[in-house]
Amino acid sequence: MNWPLQRVATIVAVVAIAACVTLSLGDWRQVEGGSMLGTLWPGDIVLIGRPEAPCSARFCSDSNLVGSIVAVRIDEGGRGSPLLVKRIAAVGGDTLWATGGGVYRNGHLLCLPPTGCLRGPHVWEVGSWHLRLLLEPKGYWPTDSTWGPVLLPPGSAFLVGDHLPSSRDSRDFGPVRLDAIVGQVEWRVPLGQLRDHYLARRLVVDGR
Numbered sequence: 001m002n003w004p005l006q007r008v009a010t011i012v013a014v015v016a017i018a019a020c021v022t023l024s025l026g027d028w029r030q031v032e033g034g035s036m037l038g039t040l041w042p043g044d045i046v047l048i049g050r051p052e053a054p055c056s057a058r059f060c061s062d063s064n065l066v067g068s069i070v071a072v073r074i075d076e077g078g079r080g081s082p083l084l085v086k087r088i089a090a091v092g093g094d095t096l097w098a099t100g101g102g103v104y105r106n107g108h109l110l111c112l113p114p115t116g117c118l119r120g121p122h123v124w125e126v127g128s129w130h131l132r133l134l135l136e137p138k139g140y141w142p143t144d145s146t147w148g149p150v151l152l153p154p155g156s157a158f159l160v161g162d163h164l165p166s167s168r169d170s171r172d173f174g175p176v177r178l179d180a181i182v183g184q185v186e187w188r189v190p191l192g193q194l195r196d197h198y199l200a201r202r203l204v205v206d207g208r
Contacts, residue, residue: 026047026048026049026050026183026186027047027048027050027182027183028045028046028047028048029045029046029048029071029083029085030043030044030045030046031043031044031045031046031085031192033166034163034166035084035085035086035161035162035163035166035167035168035169036069036085036086036087036161036162036163036167037162037163037166038114038115038162038163039069039087039113039114039162040069040085040162040185040188040192041190041192041193041195041196042192043191043192043193043195044188044189044190044191044192044193045188045189045191046085046185046186046187046188046189047185047186047187047188048071048182048183048184048185048186049183049184049185049186050183065088065091065157066088066089066090066091066105067087067088067112067113068087068088068184069085069086069087069088069184069185070085070086070087070088070157070159070181070182070183070184070185071083071084071085071181071182071183071184071185072084072085072086072159072176072180072181072182073180073182074173074176074180075180083182084159084168084169085185086159086160086161086167086169086170087112087159087160087161087162088157088158088159089105089110089112089158089159089160089170090105090110090152090157090158090175091152091156091157091158092152092153092154092155092156092157092175092178093151093152093154094106094151094152094158095107095135095148095149095150095151095152096110096148096149096150096152096158097147097148097149097150098124098126098145098146098147098148099145099146100119100145100146101119101120101123101124101145102117102118102119102124103124112160112162113162114162115162115163115164118164120145122144122145123164123165124145124171125144125145125171126147126171126172127171127172127173127174129173129174130142130147130148130150130174133150133151133152133153133174133175134148134149134150135148135149135150135151136149152175153175155177155178155179156175156176156177156178157170157175157176157178157181158170158175159175159176
């Protein structure tokens with residue numbers, strides 16, 4: 001084999017090995033929608049790591065998981081099971097309740113990156129799913145910004161998007177089973193963020 005062909009074969013072999021190693025780490029997916037803006041932009045590429053053990057074992061009811069970004073499949077009653085990327089806000093065994101425009105987890109104001117302790121009259125409005133998880137159902141009268149307390153069932157997680165106003169998440173469909181979690185977002189290639197940054201710079205330059 002002459003030198004050019006040998007070099008091409010070496011490059012192909014290296015690329016093939018790199019691809020196999022990368023695929024063994026998880027699945028690469030492109031982000032769509034703006035529910036995770038502030039952390040993930042539409043067009044970004046993320047690596048979703050594959051759990052080394054069954055999800056129910058890896059993603060146990062452990063408060064250390066709060067704040068993690070995960071991919072989850074949601075069964076929406078015959079409309080398929082889309083793969084969603086959300087942040088874990090609470091886990092099984094936690095109590096949640098809303099008052100004063102904020103949400104409290106186990107007695108402490110819920111604050112998550114990158115938005116911090118987001119408050120608002122409709123930000124934490126939840127669906128009717130929470131009625132079955134109430135700790136004190138007698139004489140209960142919820143409002144848009146006041147509800148609970150609810151107790152999350154074992155083996156579940158409460159998921160939210162980082163950009164709450166545009167996110168469909170556990171506020172709408174309730175806590176999800178841990179075995180619905182496909183994996184954790186390990187890496188991000190910020191293609192969408194770089195594209196938006198480049199376009200913004202061009203608009204500024206063109207507007208002068």
